[in-house]
Amino acid sequence: MGGHPTRRLCRFLRPRPSRVAAALLVALAAAWLAACGGIPVPDTGPGSGSDDEEGSRPSPPPPPPRRATLLSVGDIFLHDSLLQAGRDPATGNYDFRPFLDPVRDTIRTADLAVANLETPVAGKAAGYSGYPLFNAPDALLEALRDAGFDVLTNANNHSLDRGARGLIRTYESLDRFGFVHTGTARSPAERDRVAMVEVNGVRIAFTAYTYGTNGIPLPEPHMVNLIDEERIAADVARARQAGADLVSVSLHFGNEYQPEPSPEQERLVEAALDSGADIILGHHPHVLQRAELRDGKAVLFSQGNFLCGQIGEDRMTSALFWLDIEKDVTTGRAAVTGIRFEPVYIHKARIAGRLVWRPLPAAAAARDPARYGVPPGDVPVLERAFRRAVERLEAPGVQLNGSREAVASRQAL
Numbered sequence: 001m002g003g004h005p006t007r008r009l010c011r012f013l014r015p016r017p018s019r020v021a022a023a024l025l026v027a028l029a030a031a032w033l034a035a036c037g038g039i040p041v042p043d044t045g046p047g048s049g050s051d052d053e054e055g056s057r058p059s060p061p062p063p064p065p066r067r068a069t070l071l072s073v074g075d076i077f078l079h080d081s082l083l084q085a086g087r088d089p090a091t092g093n094y095d096f097r098p099f100l101d102p103v104r105d106t107i108r109t110a111d112l113a114v115a116n117l118e119t120p121v122a123g124k125a126a127g128y129s130g131y132p133l134f135n136a137p138d139a140l141l142e143a144l145r146d147a148g149f150d151v152l153t154n155a156n157n158h159s160l161d162r163g164a165r166g167l168i169r170t171y172e173s174l175d176r177f178g179f180v181h182t183g184t185a186r187s188p189a190e191r192d193r194v195a196m197v198e199v200n201g202v203r204i205a206f207t208a209y210t211y212g213t214n215g216i217p218l219p220e221p222h223m224v225n226l227i228d229e230e231r232i233a234a235d236v237a238r239a240r241q242a243g244a245d246l247v248s249v250s251l252h253f254g255n256e257y258q259p260e261p262s263p264e265q266e267r268l269v270e271a272a273l274d275s276g277a278d279i280i281l282g283h284h285p286h287v288l289q290r291a292e293l294r295d296g297k298a299v300l301f302s303q304g305n306f307l308c309g310q311i312g313e314d315r316m317t318s319a320l321f322w323l324d325i326e327k328d329v330t331t332g333r334a335a336v337t338g339i340r341f342e343p344v345y346i347h348k349a350r351i352a353g354r355l356v357w358r359p360l361p362a363a364a365a366a367r368d369p370a371r372y373g374v375p376p377g378d379v380p381v382l383e384r385a386f387r388r389a390v391e392r393l394e395a396p397g398v399q400l401n402g403s404r405e406a407v408a409s410r411q412a413l
């Protein structure tokens with residue numbers, strides 16, 4: 001892919017602090033349209049002109065499709081080890097931005113980036129904590145925003161770790177940092193809003209559901225989206241009515257640490273696709289599970305951990321996923337045309353005297369460990385992570401990201 005000038009422009013012009021998810025989402029979409037809608041997506045095809053021509057010419061060449069890339073990663077939650085590492089003992093302030101240094105530029109090249117936030121951000125007064133009842137500082141959201149994430153899903157088994165108050169504080173923090181977010185709500189009306197983002201003329205709606213909340217009862221039924229096939233179908237239909245070209249359904253489901261999807265995961269994915277979902281973003285097993293491209297639809301059964309302090313190479317291995325999206329301007333139909341992935345390993349290192357936990361591009365870091373501050377002894381870990389991710393993910397329509405030469409050299413790992 002070449003660098004699209006419009007992409008940078010859009011990202012730069014993206015409105016920062018936002019208030020309320022969905023109303024704002026419409027506003028966000030409008031702002032994007034204003035900022036970017038009039039600029040045609042660069043394309044090498046002939047006659048790539050404006051797509052709002054009168055249409056009365058004899059046989060105008062068909063307009064080029066609109067294209068967008070959606071980047072997706074798995075679970076983000078901070079164990080005590082990461083909390084401690086992100087804290088400056090001199091000031092007591094937190095900064096997790098250095099954790100994302102190795103992937104920031106890559107994430108920012110995507111038109112849109114989504115992740116699963118699996119921790120409340122319940123405020124300092126509640127006390128920050130890792131497992132089992134998580135509460136991360138706002139600095140985590142700052143780091144994710146800075147890294148280029150736009151959308152966070154947060155229906156998961158830790159949504160209620162800090163009760164209703166923590167959930168509401170998290171909701172407000174996500175608004176404050178300008179994220180589009182979905183999965184929890186403060187009111188029934190808020191639950192029913194459509195979280196939609198328009199990028200390069202493609203409208204993508206995001207929804208998110210979890211199998212449960214670790215036995216903590218929902219204070220109000222609307223607060224956390226629980227997996228319910230009828231509800232998912234109704235939400236997908238509502239998103240379509242609101243004008244979504246593609247509907248993404250995040251499912252927090254499956255069995256922890258299992259490299260294969262469970263029969264229940266398979267069943268729920270079928271049901272969501274049958275109800276019209278185009279993209280399934282799976283998480284919760286904390287390890288990678290296979291991805292599938294099916295007739296213009298993408299299924300990521302489990303994206304693994306993107307940032308956390310779990311133990312074990314499999315749990316620290318994940319991937320950056322890119323979904324390539326095309327929208328036919330004439331028919332108005334949009335589809336996922338390809339899935340690409342970059343194997344990633346959450347590596348613990350001491351950089352400039354401080355511990356950092358960084359999702360590293362496994363192949364690049366294995367080839368040039370010094371550049372990434374990786375001790376030579378850790379290179380085999382990165383190589384194994386790369387091979388594990390490729391083994392689990394590579395499939396028809398699901399391929400390593402990058403040029404053929406780069407892929408060939410990485411496959412030599």
Ligand SMILES: [Zn+2]
Pocket residue numbers: 118156157158252283284
């Ligand atoms: Zn989970």
